[in-house]
Every structure is written in structure tokens, then in C-alpha cells.
Amino acid sequence: MTDSTTGEGLILNGLTKILGGRVIIDNLHLAVKKGEMVSLLGPSGCGKTTTLRMIAGFLIPDSGNITLNGNDVTLLGPEKRPSAMVFQNYALWPHMTVFKNVAYPLKVRKLSKEEIVRRVHEALEVVNLMHHKDSRPGQISGGEQQRVALARALVQEPDILLLDEPLSNLDAKLRVKVREDIRNLQRRLGITTVIVTHDQDEALSISDRIAVMNSGRIEQFSTPQELYDRPETEYVANFIGSLNRIEGDYQGGKVIPGTGVIGIRPEDVLFTQEQTTGSYPATVTLVVPRGHFSEVYIKRDDVELRAFISVDVPKIGDQGFARVAKALIYQDSKLVRVD
Ligand SMILES: Nc1ncnc2c1ncn2[C@@H]1O[C@H](COP(=O)(O)OP(=O)(O)O)[C@@H](O)[C@H]1O
Ligand SMILES: [Mg+2]
Structure with a gap:
């Protein structure tokens, strides 16, 4: 449970972010429970990526704070936070092998060679890619590249996994399969996850709860069923379902x-x-x-x-x-x- 007594999970408390002279995120509150999978759902430009970047530490909010498992991380850089992010375009290094791509964050942290090998192999097993460890990103499919990006996040053993539209570069059929893979993995590892999407089907099918966003604010934060049955605003009713x-x-x-x-x-x-x-x-x-x-x-x-x-x-x-x-x-x- 996320509450002030245990402090577990992720809490966004009154986040505001101004970019290019505009209020992009407007006094946003959100509490994600430990082990929960939460989607940020909304149309393009509503502030999903900006919110995720603040959780990851790539952007510092202008006001408000972020706590993770009871610790205030608002001002910590990304490498100091127990979070790992998978970017929309995967951001793999084309000249490095799959192994080296996944090992990279551990090398940056200067872990021993043995520890790196052990953890990279573990992560590649989790995403079923051991057989491609010596391939380069250009030699594997889009779905496999997506799993490399996921392994590179998981290898860091983060307290929270952040996914920015991780399926948007996959074709429709693969998207459904990979989203199920991600959901199963998330459940098995019990890892707290925030996933950004503009696709209501995706959000409804994989989330414990969905935060529906509109112009830098959260309109409603509920379970998929509750959002569908009791959309609290016309905006949510129109966004979810017909x-x-x-x-x-x-x-x-x-x-x-x-x-x-x-x-x-x-x-x-x-x-x-x-x-x-x-x-x-x-x-x-x-x-x-x-x-x-x-x-x-x-x-x-x-x-x-x-x-x-x-x-x-x-x-x-x-x-x-x-x-x-x-x-x-x-x-x-x-x-x-x-x-
Ligand atoms: N660095 C920036 N400078 C100015 N405006 C930005 C910057 N980054 C994002 N924005 C604007 O903030 C709004 C929200 O962007 P974003 O969080 O990427 O939306 P989403 O991920 O929901 O599509 C958009 O209007 C975008 O143009
Ligand atoms: Mg985005």
C-alpha cells in the first residue's frame, strides 16, 4: 500500500512543470502502490512523457515533490534513483552487441565483470534473448529490440520500471503479444511499473489502475472496470470506450x-x-x-x-x-x- 505510514510505492505530490513558457504539468497528484502496474493514458501532447521524465529524474519539477518508497527523490539525477526507463524509440546503441547494450548501465556503475555477466545473462533469460546476445540491434526484429531495451532496464534491478509507449513501434499483432509478455513479467517480478500509452486498449488490458490525463492534469485514476462503468467526466467517458x-x-x-x-x-x-x-x-x-x-x-x-x-x-x-x-x-x- 502507498500511504504516509509505510511510504512504500511512488507518490507524486503536486508536480508542476513549465516548459517553453507554458504550464505543461499542472499540480499533478498520483500514488502508485508497491508492485502495482499503472498506466498514464491520454492523447498526444497531454504531458505523459514529461511526467515520466520527472519520475525518472531527467527533468526536475518546478514545484511539488516525488517520493519513492518513502525517500524524497525529487532532486536526484536519473543515475541516483532506483528507477529504470525504457524509451519510446528503445535508444539502443547500434554498434554494440545485445550483451553490451544490456551491460552498459552496470558498466557505468562499475560493477565487477563477473557480476555484470551474471546479471546480464539473467536479464536476457528473463526476456528470452540469450540466443541473440552476440547480435547487433540491426540484426534482430523490432519486438526483439524492444525486449533488449526491457532487459537493459531490468538488469538494473530497479524499484520502479518506467515505460514510455514501449509498444508503439511494433505492428498490431506483435503489440498484443509483447504487451502480454510485459504484463506477465511485471507480475512475476512484482515490480512497480508506470507505463505511458495513448492506446486505451493497451491501458485497459495491462493495468491495475489507469490515470487518464488531460492537459497536464489527471482527470480520473481508477481501475479499468471503474473507468469504464463510472467515467467521472465526459472527457474520460469519450476517451475510454464508445x-x-x-x-x-x-x-x-x-x-x-x-x-x-x-x-x-x-x-x-x-x-x-x-x-x-x-x-x-x-x-x-x-x-x-x-x-x-x-x-x-x-x-x-x-x-x-x-x-x-x-x-x-x-x-x-x-x-x-x-x-x-x-x-x-x-x-x-x-x-x-x-x-
Ligand atoms: N522541452 C520542451 N520545451 C517546450 N515544450 C515542451 C518541451 N517538452 C515537451 N513540451 C510540450 O509539452 C507538452 C507535453 O509533451 P509530452 O509530455 O511529450 O506529451 P505526451 O507524452 O503526452 O505526448 C507538448 O505540448 C510538448 O510540445
Ligand atoms: Mg510522449
Whole structure:
């Protein structure tokens, strides 16, 4: 647990960073528990890398502080912190072998040759790359290069692992495999990890908790399920998953023209042949197959809704009844009610 009594884990306390005369990080608070995997999720330019660089020690905040396992590390340089970072472009040295790339941080720390060999071999085993120890980065695949970068971080036996969009240079299929590898490794080693991503699928699939960022601030910090079920702001609701966004008020399953905003997840729009409580006459206006489900546009007299339907998919022109199973009600962009 991260709390003031044990001081374990990572605590970012009111971090602010000004770059180029602009406030890039704005009074940011975050507490990561020991052994936890947390994502910083947000669109490009929202300040994810800047935050990670402050945690790693490559940037010093203008105000606020950072504690790691109870120690204030705010002003320590990267080599003095028990953290290791994997950069977006891996930053491997092309002229060095895989072994030498991984050994580098230990050489800098002037460990004995035997210790270096032992730890590098261990790290290469962990990422399954022993057979490539004498290859150069240019001779191995992107996924393997990514694992070299990971081994170079793990070899330092850090208290906290920092990953900046580690999968963005991989193709879609490999990305899913490597993210599972990273997650399994993280669980097995029990290493506290902060991973930066702009990809909601990636964040939802590998994180214990996700910090959704918007313009240098954290909008919500919750488990994947909680973020999906109870997005506290319209921004989070739009960023995580899909949403029907309707202006109006919502009563008894009906949309009433008004001032608020109603958010309805497409899988919460139900279409049936029989009328049930809270369902209203509706017509199917469009069906778009999406593989394991279909996107179905349904016109109810009050509004047109997009539904995700995977069994008994209706056809264009079908008439029936549509019911909204769950609606998120926002006022001034803040969640006020779930109906
Ligand atoms: N050294 C810098 N000088 C000025 N602006 C910067 C600097 N570094 C980053 N920024 C700006 O800070 C904002 C956040 O950048 P960054 O943390 O890299 O975002 P993200 O990683 O979320 O895409 C961007 O608008 C970027 O242009
Ligand atoms: Mg970035």
C-alpha cells in the first residue's frame, strides 16, 4: 500500500512543470502502490512523457515533490534513483552487441565483470534473448529490440520500471503479444511499473489502475472496470470506450430536451421484438458488421442510438423496441448520476 505510514510505492505530490513558457504539468497528484502496474493514458501532447521524465529524474519539477518508497527523490539525477526507463524509440546503441547494450548501465556503475555477466545473462533469460546476445540491434526484429531495451532496464534491478509507449513501434499483432509478455513479467517480478500509452486498449488490458490525463492534469485514476462503468467526466467517458452523446435530460428511459448531457454505451442499447418496461418503439436504420458484433443504428422517436449487438442482429428496416439499460448523466461535464 502507498500511504504516509509505510511510504512504500511512488507518490507524486503536486508536480508542476513549465516548459517553453507554458504550464505543461499542472499540480499533478498520483500514488502508485508497491508492485502495482499503472498506466498514464491520454492523447498526444497531454504531458505523459514529461511526467515520466520527472519520475525518472531527467527533468526536475518546478514545484511539488516525488517520493519513492518513502525517500524524497525529487532532486536526484536519473543515475541516483532506483528507477529504470525504457524509451519510446528503445535508444539502443547500434554498434554494440545485445550483451553490451544490456551491460552498459552496470558498466557505468562499475560493477565487477563477473557480476555484470551474471546479471546480464539473467536479464536476457528473463526476456528470452540469450540466443541473440552476440547480435547487433540491426540484426534482430523490432519486438526483439524492444525486449533488449526491457532487459537493459531490468538488469538494473530497479524499484520502479518506467515505460514510455514501449509498444508503439511494433505492428498490431506483435503489440498484443509483447504487451502480454510485459504484463506477465511485471507480475512475476512484482515490480512497480508506470507505463505511458495513448492506446486505451493497451491501458485497459495491462493495468491495475489507469490515470487518464488531460492537459497536464489527471482527470480520473481508477481501475479499468471503474473507468469504464463510472467515467467521472465526459472527457474520460469519450476517451475510454464508445459513447452515444446526447444533449438533454433523461427520465424513465426517455430523452427529454434539456441542458445536460447523456452518455450511453452502445452495448447498453437493447433492441427487442417485444415491448418491455422502459422500452419504446424503434426502427433499425443502419447495420454495420464489425466482425464479432454489429454496429446497429436504431431510431427511437426521441433520438437515434448506436448499439453494439452480437446475437440476433436485426436488419435495416426492422421494427421493434429499444431500451437503454444504463445511462451516464453529466452536468457541466461532470458525472452526476448513473441511471
Ligand atoms: N522541452 C520542451 N520545451 C517546450 N515544450 C515542451 C518541451 N517538452 C515537451 N513540451 C510540450 O509539452 C507538452 C507535453 O509533451 P509530452 O509530455 O511529450 O506529451 P505526451 O507524452 O503526452 O505526448 C507538448 O505540448 C510538448 O510540445
Ligand atoms: Mg510522449
